[in-house]
Amino acid sequence: MLLALVWLLPLLGAVLLFAFGPQLRSWAGPIGSALVGVSFVATCTLWNDATVAGGMHLPLVTWLSGWSFGLSLDKLSLVWTLIITGVGFLIHVYSIGYMDGDRAFARFFAYMNFFIFAMLTLVLSDNVVGLLVGWGLVGLASYFLIGFWFERPSAVAAARKAFVMNVVGDVGIMFAIFLIVSRVGSIAFSDIFTRGVPAFGAHSPELFLVCLGLFIGAAAKSAQVPLHTWLPDAMEGPTPVSALIHAATMVTAGVYLVARFAPLWSSSPDAQELVGVIGALTAIAGAILGCVQWDIKRILAYSTMSQIGYMIMGVGVGAYDAGVMHFLTHAFFKAQLFLGSGIVIHALNNEQDVRKMGGLRKGTPFAFWAMLVGVLAICGVPGFSGFFSKDAVLYGTLSLGHPWLYAVGVITAGITAYYMFRLLFVTFFGRYRGDVDPSALGMRHPELAGTGMSESSGAHPEEEEPHHEHAPAWIMSVPVAVLMPFSVLIGWLDYGGESAPWARFFSGAFPTSAAAATPFSELLSSVLVFVVVVIGFAIAWMRYCAPPARANAVERLRGETIRTPAVLVNAYYFDAAYEMLLVRPAYALGRWFVRVIDPLVIDAGVREAGISSQWLGHLFRSFQTGLVRTYALTMALGVLCFVAYYAFAFGGAR
């Protein structure tokens, strides 16, 4: 019952805030937050029930045999539920401060609560159909929240893009479900995992297809190449949304999906290989793009994409607990980074371009420390959480026999260190550049027109409203402060190899793969990664923070902006390719339909149908004399026909 409460409280909040939002006014935020908080506490009390073997199960509805719907909470979904409700609660609290004074304050919290509900549906469902429903609903919530400031055309476009790309993924999952149901005959996870692999046959092409369909969904939701282009654009949404949905929870649903279907993946090495490669590709592609971005949230977005690449790589190669661990640590430090950047953005009146920042270490010291801890964590500095999880993922790829993926991961770690410290240095060190002429920084350069990089998102319309009192600043700082120790310490759960709490927590939960011989030990691997990270840090230091770089920062930023390779400015031309390959042909097809099919087939058909029915109507009208006796005569003739038939066909037949 408590599980249902966990699940439904956010829905209650969403309904409540939708229905009574205007009446609740500023109470909307606290109410929405409190419901999520209660949900979190309830989840905590379920800890013991969830961690027994098999977890807890709450059947709800049985539709057909094999089609029962219910909730289940096992170790994997427990981790996700705790993050969704816990981090979700903190971000709700933060939003009270961040969204303060927004016209649609209550609507924001209604959407946020709805998102929490949808995400809980996704992770708590005990069957694939419920998972798909949650999958679609989080996409919907994401659509609402990206397009939250719907007065901005760019936000609307970004929301639409995210929704469409997510639907591509939904279709993939749907096909996988069709295959599963047709072979297994059940939608329950327990049935699929016990009967699925025998039904498909290990290493069979069908199993690969199922995994591929699932992974298309995972790739779309988790912004994996080539379905990643929506994530940077999704930063059009309010910053708490970026922190909650597009960093901590929703985009990691792909990781959840792969980890959830671990029994299937482990029997399909081809699919595992594919997922690992895509993850590594995404990790390095996102990291490289992160190096050339100037919008603080876009940098974080690409870093999210890159980090999810790590997770996907981890769960893809079979290091499930490492991938989930990276999800856990990432949820904390990336939420913290986003919330920290949100404080900066809030303080600078919605300025998001780091070139116009600088020296904010003194202006927003709290944000600086929060971001610093986040950056150290994401870079994998020993002792911080990212160190443990990233090393676990990387060493997992190596020990499971994927040295090339390992190499890519290590290089990506170096790039990550470079762009994250670049962000930190450009934002918080040097001199404040908010008053420098933008063109001197290389902004609004003709070459960059229309790429989205040169435009800062601008002030949102709500800003002009006469402001009432602002919520106190602490309401934004406290959640970040709460996140901070977790960002540092949560990684220690994975300290100690086989006997680490994390490894024991998940022992037996995932199928294990045969370990390959590794060329060097985990300690050496950690040292190697750390060296690469230090190199990345050093390059960033020399380019952005060393005294000569600080001296002519404006000039250097301008030069860098102008000299950015076009291929990176355009994000490898993915958007352009989609435009050329899909959008333009679709438009052309549409125009052809407008010109040919619509007037000549559809309209003509409708017109002809109308004309012919009119003609028929005229014909039949002449029969309707309105005279009763004529009708009677007609009936009599009909009777006559019957009688004649029977009389002459059967008469005297005896």
Next chain:
Amino acid sequence: MSVAPENYVALSAVLFFIGVVGVIVRRNPLIMLMSIELLFNSANLALVAFARAWVNNAGHIFAFLVITVAAAEAAIALAIVAVTFRRTPHVDVDEVAALKG
């Protein structure tokens, strides 16, 4: 039964014919309705004759139901006639042609 049932059926056919002619030819709605009653009765006669021939009282049941429906029909039809012709000078079904297409 001394008389063969085919005689009853033939009688029924003749009565039916008379009723049909009445419905088609007469313009007085009341006489048309009475002709319709004739039609019902001729059908009933055939039913009862066949029931007797095969010693099966389903025909009786059917005739009973027909009588009931005929009663309902007569009540409704007479109500319509009463309402329709209360204000018109002539009682003529041909003047009631509002449903002409």
Next chain:
Amino acid sequence: MIVFAILALFLVASALFTVTAKKPVYSVVGLLVNFIALAATYLTLQAEFLAVIQIVVYSGAILILFVFVIALLSSGTRAFSLGPDRMPRVAIPGILFAALACGAIAVTATRTSLAVQPTAGATGDANVFGSVANFGAALFTTNLLPFEVTAFILMVAVIGVVLIAGDEGPAGVPRRKKRRSGPREPIVKPEPLVR
């Protein structure tokens, strides 16, 4: 055979009279004769219950209804008048064909011989074909549902008649719901507390 011939004569003659009568009242009389003759015919066919029903329902109820409506329409100042009947032009071939068909039935029927199964037993025994008890048993056991449906049809007919003829406005148009204007009067008037 003689009984049948006489009854058939009555039936056909009264039917013809009904159809050709000038005034509806005459038709009613013709119809009355027809119904009674038909009831007698039913008796020759051992349909006792139906014969009674024929008298009660048809002669007793339906014909009286006809008479009532005739009286209703004939009352008042205007005469219950009618011009000469005109046939629709198509009626003549129609009638001809109908006559042919009925003749065909009649001829076919008389040429065909149906084997008649004998019946025996005392009237009133439920096992005897045509007895009231036999009829009732069939009506209330195997044919209970049609019987109930018939009751429903009759109820619908009653409601229909009330709707059609009952609530009629001055111009022959059914009245709309009356609209109240002004404030509602209190249903219960407050009584003075002190007597």
